[in-house]
Amino acid sequence: MDEILSVFSVEAREQLDAMEAGLLQLERGDRDAETINAVFRAAHTIKGGAGVVEIASIEHFTHVLENVLDRLRNGEIAVDSEMISALLLGCDHISALLDAVQSGQLGPDAELDTAGAAIADQLRPFLDGNAPAARGGALTADGGDEADLQRSDRASATNDCWHISIRFGRGVLRNGMDPLAFLRYLLNLGEIVHITTLCDAMPDADSMDPEACYLGFEISFRSHASKEAIERVFEFCRDDCELFILPPNSKLDEFIALIEALPEETMRLGEILIKSGALTREELDSGLHQQQAAGVAAGATAAPPPLGNILVERNSVQPELVEAAAAKQRTVSEKKTAESSLIRVHADKLDQLIDLVGELVIAGAATNLLAKKSGEAALVEATSVLSRLVESIRDSALQLRMVQIGETFNRFHRVARDVSRELGKEIELVINGGETELDKSVVEKIGDPLMHLVRNAMDHGIESAAARAAAGKPATGRVELNAFHDSGSIVIEVGDDGGGLDKLRIQAKAIERGLLQANETLSDQDVVNLIFEPGFSTVDKVSNLSGRGVGMDVVKKNITALRGSVDVRTEPGAGSRFIIRLPLTLAIIDGFLVGVGRASYVIPLDMVVECIDLGDAGGDRNYLNLRGEVLPFVRLRELFEVPGQPPSRENVVVVQYAGQKAGIVVDQLLGEFQTVIKPLGTLFRNMRGIGGSTILGSGEVALILDVQALIGRCAKSEEQRAHGNTGSRRLEAH
Amino acid sequence: MEFITQTTADGATRLTIEGELSIYDAAEIKHRLIEGIRGAAVFELDLSHVGVMDSAGFQLLTLAKRESQELGHALRIVGHSPAVREVIEFFNMVAYFGDPLVIPAGEQS
Numbered sequence: 001m002d003e004i005l006s007v008f009s010v011e012a013r014e015q016l017d018a019m020e021a022g023l024l025q026l027e028r029g030d031r032d033a034e035t036i037n038a039v040f041r042a043a044h045t046i047k048g049g050a051g052v053v054e055i056a057s058i059e060h061f062t063h064v065l066e067n068v069l070d071r072l073r074n075g076e077i078a079v080d081s082e083m084i085s086a087l088l089l090g091c092d093h094i095s096a097l098l099d100a101v102q103s104g105q106l107g108p109d110a111e112l113d114t115a116g117a118a119i120a121d122q123l124r125p126f127l128d129g130n131a132p133a134a135r136g137g138a139l140t141a142d143g144g145d146e147a148d149l150q151r152s153d154r155a156s157a158t159n160d161c162w163h164i165s166i167r168f169g170r171g172v173l174r175n176g177m178d179p180l181a182f183l184r185y186l187l188n189l190g191e192i193v194h195i196t197t198l199c200d201a202m203p204d205a206d207s208m209d210p211e212a213c214y215l216g217f218e219i220s221f222r223s224h225a226s227k228e229a230i231e232r233v234f235e236f237c238r239d240d241c242e243l244f245i246l247p248p249n250s251k252l253d254e255f256i257a258l259i260e261a262l263p264e265e266t267m268r269l270g271e272i273l274i275k276s277g278a279l280t281r282e283e284l285d286s287g288l289h290q291q292q293a294a295g296v297a298a299g300a301t302a303a304p305p306p307l308g309n310i311l312v313e314r315n316s317v318q319p320e321l322v323e324a325a326a327a328k329q330r331t332v333s334e335k336k337t338a339e340s341s342l343i344r345v346h347a348d349k350l351d352q353l354i355d356l357v358g359e360l361v362i363a364g365a366a367t368n369l370l371a372k373k374s375g376e377a378a379l380v381e382a383t384s385v386l387s388r389l390v391e392s393i394r395d396s397a398l399q400l401r402m403v404q405i406g407e408t409f410n411r412f413h414r415v416a417r418d419v420s421r422e423l424g425k426e427i428e429l430v431i432n433g434g435e436t437e438l439d440k441s442v443v444e445k446i447g448d449p450l451m452h453l454v455r456n457a458m459d460h461g462i463e464s465a466a467a468r469a470a471a472g473k474p475a476t477g478r479v480e481l482n483a484f485h486d487s488g489s490i491v492i493e494v495g496d497d498g499g500g501l502d503k504l505r506i507q508a509k510a511i512e513r514g515l516l517q518a519n520e521t522l523s524d525q526d527v528v529n530l531i532f533e534p535g536f537s538t539v540d541k542v543s544n545l546s547g548r549g550v551g552m553d554v555v556k557k558n559i560t561a562l563r564g565s566v567d568v569r570t571e572p573g574a575g576s577r578f579i580i581r582l583p584l585t586l587a588i589i590d591g592f593l594v595g596v597g598r599a600s601y602v603i604p605l606d607m608v609v610e611c612i613d614l615g616d617a618g619g620d621r622n623y624l625n626l627r628g629e630v631l632p633f634v635r636l637r638e639l640f641e642v643p644g645q646p647p648s649r650e651n652v653v654v655v656q657y658a659g660q661k662a663g664i665v666v667d668q669l670l671g672e673f674q675t676v677i678k679p680l681g682t683l684f685r686n687m688r689g690i691g692g693s694t695i696l697g698s699g700e701v702a703l704i705l706d707v708q709a710l711i712g713r714c715a716k717s718e719e720q721r722a723h724g725n726t727g728s729r730r731l732e733a734h
Numbered sequence: 735m736e737f738i739t740q741t742t743a744d745g746a747t748r749l750t751i752e753g754e755l756s757i758y759d760a761a762e763i764k765h766r767l768i769e770g771i772r773g774a775a776v777f778e779l780d781l782s783h784v785g786v787m788d789s790a791g792f793q794l795l796t797l798a799k800r801e802s803q804e805l806g807h808a809l810r811i812v813g814h815s816p817a818v819r820e821v822i823e824f825f826n827m828v829a830y831f832g833d834p835l836v837i838p839a840g841e842q843s
Contacts, residue, residue, distance in 0.1 A: 180821065213789065
């Protein structure tokens with residue numbers, strides 16, 4: 001895909017997000033003018049961008065949205081949720097069109113066109129004048145907006161043209177200026193779609209002054225230039241001509257005002273405007289009709305003021321133009337400030353930088369090692385400064401990839417809205433910790449699992465309003481999205497205050513599906529964890545949203561693939577909470593280097609709590625007493641079957657993950673170490689207990705321990721011991 | 735600036751203008767055109783030798799056309815130089831004059 005197209009789609013998606021957020025805000029009752037303006041501007045920017053990259057489908061469709069938003073902005077229609085729904089659908093449609101563009105399909109697509117037309121139909125009522133009006137404007141004769149839609153419906157590009165009306169003054173030619181030259185110069189700014197030459201001002205042959213200029217023009221002009229730029233073309237004769245410039249998509253009444261302001265006869269001008277494509281005949285008729293009606297109405301109270309009216313109308317043209325020009329300037333300057341504080345960088349470049357920093361970290365570690373061996377104080381000092389700087393570089397490089405999760409969270413406002421409508425439940429979405437940062441690559445991958453969890457919470461978690469009332473809960477269900485940092489990982493919680501998971505039903509279903517033997521007994525937690533088994537779903541009725549039995553296992557798989565974990569806490573009647581833990585970044589970690597035999601292993605430093613001497617506590621058991629607490633541990637030597645005898649003094653590294661503690665027994669503690677995570681080959685993908693590999697300063701390979709898996713292992717064996725049976729073995733084996 | 739008036743085989747008066755149809759000779763051109771159109775039921779204009787035409791010249795052509803219509807006379811432009819053709823086309827007035835625009839061989843772009 002072209003660069004310009006990709007820039008356009010990225011920007012358009014940003015604008016779409018802004019639009020959606022604004023629309024939802026409007027629906028929630030925030031009728032702030034600035035919000036409406038922001039939504040309008042977003043639509044306008046998308047349309048403009050689409051025009052520049054010449055994607056007519058998006059341009060035309062967005063135009064329809066823009067018309068509705070414009071009426072909203074002018075207070076001609078009031079916000080109602082039906083309209084917001086239709087507008088949101090419109091956003092979706094634009095997004096679909098963008099997808100089509102991004103997949104390289106530039107031509108029209110019949111299916112999408114039909115979908116677009118259907119949405120346009122839904123929007124139609126809001127464009128018609130009979131929608132509830134919310135204003136009582138007196139001066140400007142409004143209306144003609146229904147015609148506005150017809151114009152946009154026609155989907156021809158002519159309605160995106162400027163309309164220029166110019167009547168040159170008598171002295172123009174005599175002053176050495178030639179109208180022809182001005183108009184030719186206009187071609188530098190754009191394309192003259194249609195021009196009508198008017199010589200009506202020319203008197204009869206005898207009194208006609210051959211050196212005077214009687215020419216006038218009605219021009220339909222397609223250009224992306226600003227109004228100032230167009231005006232500047234006529235700068236030299238500005239004082240000696242009558243110039244009217246109507247921006248693209250001007251309102252019908254502005255055209256009517258123009259017709260009245262110009263010296264030629266109304267009907268003749270109307271014909272010209274029709275011919276030049278600025279107006280359709282219906283538009284003209286309805287506009288003129290409205291005008292007459294307004295005149296009659298005005299006549300009832302005051303004397304019919306045709307001339308005064310013309311003057312007023314003439315004045316009313318200008319503020320509109322000024323406003324259009326000012327709005328344009330404003331968006332330009334806004335864009336500029338946004339641009340100066342943000343630089344768009346290709347993600348590949350960033351990845352490359354991180355890669356290089358990773359190599360730098362490894363090389364730095366090697367230098368450090370050599371310096372220490374050499375024993376030269378000055379060299380050691382220099383390298384330690386160096387490694388500190390490398391550390392800072394690493395942190396800032398990783399920081400570049402960090403994005404706030406809030407953006408991802410905000411998408412769910414829309415989901416909550418749609419789902420609650422679909423299900424007829426009142427659901428409130430509460431977001432906490434949106435400013436929590438995590439790696440962009442993680443954010444991208446967490447979106448889908450989160451979506452599923454949120455939908456599940458709304459669909460299965462929150463009970464129907466009646467059930468809630470019976471349980472004495474507030475009618476509005478509550479779904480919470482929380483994010484916070486916790487010992488080197490980010491924790492994302494999806495909680496609801498619904499009915500909680502029904503353990504008995506889960507168990508029954510698991511037995512029915514053959515996931516569980518009827519006589520097996522499981523701990524409560526294990527029962528709940530069954531929902532992550534492939535093909536498990538307890539809902540008998542398959543809804544549109546979830547309940548198709550694909551999902552929770554996929555959610556778990558996706559999260560595990562990110563080196564994360566997902567847990568469920570549930571309480572009958574009070575709701576359930578899904579807790580996702582993810583590493584902050586996928587690339588570099590601070591590690592704690594330990595040695596077993598001749599091999600080295602890395603434990604992520606964030607998870608290390610303390611190191612203690614194993615002493616005599618070990619023996620044959622695999623747990624020890626840590627200040628009165630039972631601490632299960634694993635011996636790496638046994639786990640990885642490292643040959644050789646353990647040294648007389650063994651050490652225990654106490655690690656913590658997700659609130660659980662465990663010990664890892666190693667031979668030596670080798671200290672902190674910056675680690676660039678290198679993925680293991682596909683051959684080792686399914687190996688438990690190892691998260692990746694890294695290269696030490698000496699060039700040796702060290703394996704990075706997957707603490708989560710190790711803790712899980714410890715916890716399991718402890719639980720088995722506690723229960724004295726092997727009930728959970730099945731689960732472990734999947 | 736040269737004006738050559740002749741009578742064609744079918745009795746029309748033909749005015750051939752050589753030089754520029756511009757503001758500089760506007761008064762003269764107006765005089766010639768109006769005089770011509772008033773004096774002949776069928777008035778032909780040969781503009782194939784016009785090097786430059788500006789808005790003033792164009793304006794005079796429309797005046798002549800309008801005058802001919804008012805009098806019920808016929809004005810025919812029988813030769814268009816590229817300059818004349820370009821201006822008439824630019825102003826979208828080809829239909830107004832209603833004359834076939836003859837593009838000389840070898841000039842098509």
